Amino acid sequence: MAVTGMVAVVSMILQAATGPAWWVARGVVNTNATPNDFAAVNQGQLKWMAVNAALELESQLPGGAGSNVWALIESFSNTNNFRPVNLGQLKFVASHFYDRLMAVGYTTNYPWSGQPNDYALANIGQMKNVFSFDAAWWMTLDSDEDGMPDWWEVMNGFDPFNENDADEDADGDGSTNYDEYAAATNPHNSNSMPANNPIKQELDYFNYAQVNLLRALVGLAHLFHRTKGCDGFSI
Ligand SMILES: [Ca+2]
Numbered sequence: 001m002a003v004t005g006m007v008a009v010v011s012m013i014l015q016a017a018t019g020p021a022w023w024v025a026r027g028v029v030n031t032n033a034t035p036n037d038f039a040a041v042n043q044g045q046l047k048w049m050a051v052n053a054a055l056e057l058e059s060q061l062p063g064g065a066g067s068n069v070w071a072l073i074e075s076f077s078n079t080n081n082f083r084p085v086n087l088g089q090l091k092f093v094a095s096h097f098y099d100r101l102m103a104v105g106y107t108t109n110y111p112w113s114g115q116p117n118d119y120a121l122a123n124i125g126q127m128k129n130v131f132s133f134d135a136a137w138w139m140t141l142d143s144d145e146d147g148m149p150d151w152w153e154v155m156n157g158f159d160p161f162n163e164n165d166a167d168e169d170a171d172g173d174g175s176t177n178y179d180e181y182a183a184a185t186n187p188h189n190s191n192s193m194p195a196n197n198p199i200k201q202e203l204d205y206f207n208y209a210q211v212n213l214l215r216a217l218v219g220l221a222h223l224f225h226r227t228k229g230c231d232g233f234s235i
């Protein structure tokens, strides 16, 4: 993305004391810098954080970061990078990410509450706080320990806090929801089922038998053709 290079030139004074692994992996934070969470955050730093957060969500979440996040990133200008950010601006940028995180079930709310003064300057610590989400960790989360991760349950309309739905068969195709998760088939489409599904095996056998019957018929027809030697016969 062009914006990556654009904001990369902005100096970073973020520090990686505590935070998700992607901060370090993506170079959002400078591990050699002195922590200064009370310093004002500037627009270049916020853009840099947002670009990397977008890349992280894109690589981790089912369906990626989403079009609203990418539209936000593409709307970033190359100007005002050293201007301070106020809380309203921080919330505006972060809300795009939280809308996406709420859509996939990572969280149910924005990480701020009350009536903060949107015109107050945001500091580094506040920006780090709202961008401390960890999609990689969340993708492995299985709250009810039924074997189906939360993200897959939310994506398919199941309850990530009820382990009983793993043994249910939402589409009545003979495979449990868990088996469909494990086989990466669609738990709401009875035509999509794991290879070990008895109905699928029967269907496969039926199709196999049909193909063989057809082959036998064609073979017979050719034999008949050769035997009779009649012209104009084709199959
Ligand atoms: Ca689960």
Ligand SMILES: [Ca+2]
Binding pocket: 169, 170, 171, 172, 173, 174, 175, 176, 177, 180, 187
């Ligand atoms: Ca099923």
Ligand SMILES: [Ca+2]
Binding pocket: 171, 173, 175, 180, 185, 186, 187, 188, 189, 190, 191, 192, 193
């Ligand atoms: Ca299915």
